[in-house]
Amino acid sequence: MPFELGIDVGCKTYSGAHKDKSFLIFESEKYRFQKYISDIAGQDIQQHSDNPGVAVKRVRDWLRTESGRSDIPGGSAIYKRYESFREDLPRICEQLKLDLNELTFVDFSEIVATWLQKQA
Numbered sequence: 001m002p003f004e005l006g007i008d009v010g011c012k013t014y015s016g017a018h019k020d021k022s023f024l025i026f027e028s029e030k031y032r033f034q035k036y037i038s039d040i041a042g043q044d045i046q047q048h049s050d051n052p053g054v055a056v057k058r059v060r061d062w063l064r065t066e067s068g069r070s071d072i073p074g075g076s077a078i079y080k081r082y083e084s085f086r087e088d089l090p091r092i093c094e095q096l097k098l099d100l101n102e103l104t105f106v107d108f109s110e111i112v113a114t115w116l117q118k119q120a
Contacts, residue, residue, distance in 0.1 A: 005023075008021065008023050022066050024058070024059065024062045052079070052082075053075070053076075053079045056075050056078055056079045056082065057074075057075025057076070057078075057079070058075075059075075060072060060073075060074065060075040060078055061075065081119075085112070085115055088115060089111070092111055092114075092115065093111075096111070
């Protein structure tokens with residue numbers, strides 16, 4: 001993560017084409033980043049405390065701010081939908097004769113897309 005973040009910060013700082021670049025920085029513990037990368041101390045680092053619900057809310061809030069869209073559901077609603085998907089996933093894998101623990105990215109992506117279409 002520090003390497004990729006450094007590239008993003010460098011692009012924003014030194015490239016006119018990327019001066020409006022925006023990124024969301026997550027950390028599980030407050031100020032943990034200072035142990036390994038102190039150069040980002042001025043950034044707005046979001047703590048998620050290893051809680052997926054908090055992470056979803058923080059991403060949602062960041063996307064709402066960055067996109068300017070007003071039609072993005074709240075973090076709790078998004079997380080409830082995610083939990084519903086996770087509950088359905090084992091049954092879907094069983095129907096498709098796929099091992100939940102061995103899903104490829106392509107398989108998972110197609111399952112998500114199909115599930116979303118059926119929920120609409």
